[in-house]
Amino acid sequence: MALNLFRSFSRSIPSVALRGSFPLVTQTIRLEPAIIEYVNKHRQLNRFSTEAGGQLFGLVNTDEVRVVLATGPYRGDERGRFNYRSNSMAAQQAIEIQAKAGLLYLGEWHTHAEDKPNASESDMDAMKKLLASSKLNVNALLMLIVGRMGELDGLGLYSVGNFEINHWILVEDD
Numbered sequence: 001m002a003l004n005l006f007r008s009f010s011r012s013i014p015s016v017a018l019r020g021s022f023p024l025v026t027q028t029i030r031l032e033p034a035i036i037e038y039v040n041k042h043r044q045l046n047r048f049s050t051e052a053g054g055q056l057f058g059l060v061n062t063d064e065v066r067v068v069l070a071t072g073p074y075r076g077d078e079r080g081r082f083n084y085r086s087n088s089m090a091a092q093q094a095i096e097i098q099a100k101a102g103l104l105y106l107g108e109w110h111t112h113a114e115d116k117p118n119a120s121e122s123d124m125d126a127m128k129k130l131l132a133s134s135k136l137n138v139n140a141l142l143m144l145i146v147g148r149m150g151e152l153d154g155l156g157l158y159s160v161g162n163f164e165i166n167h168w169i170l171v172e173d174d
């Protein structure tokens, strides 16, 4: 196994759109370049940086879920090296503001202090609770996890439904 003592992660990531797909699911998920750029700014690139996160918004039709806006982090969030929770009042306010602008609340994003992020048990539990407790216009929520690598492998896109959790396959999109 190679041991890299020194490794650097590029701070600026070319902003490309990404598309997520999952076997047997007809809808795909498009993450607009602005989303990728936004969340990548919050990567935990040094050993002291804490998790950041917020909410995802966009549009849904029968073919596609399009994520067009990310918000957060907010003042009053719970932020640690390995945990993040949005200030619930700030999150709710963002949801209401975006609803007026015609954007649906689609889910949550947060960073991880690992190169290629994996959803933790507590991430899954938090998403299930959120899905169960909220009055939503959608029947599943997205969870985007932003690792240190920033590029394709550095992003984890999950959807959490009442009965299943999907880990979406991401590719670059036009």
Ligand SMILES: [Zn+2]
Residues within 6 Å of the ligand: 110, 111, 112, 119, 120, 123, 145
């Ligand atoms: Zn997490």
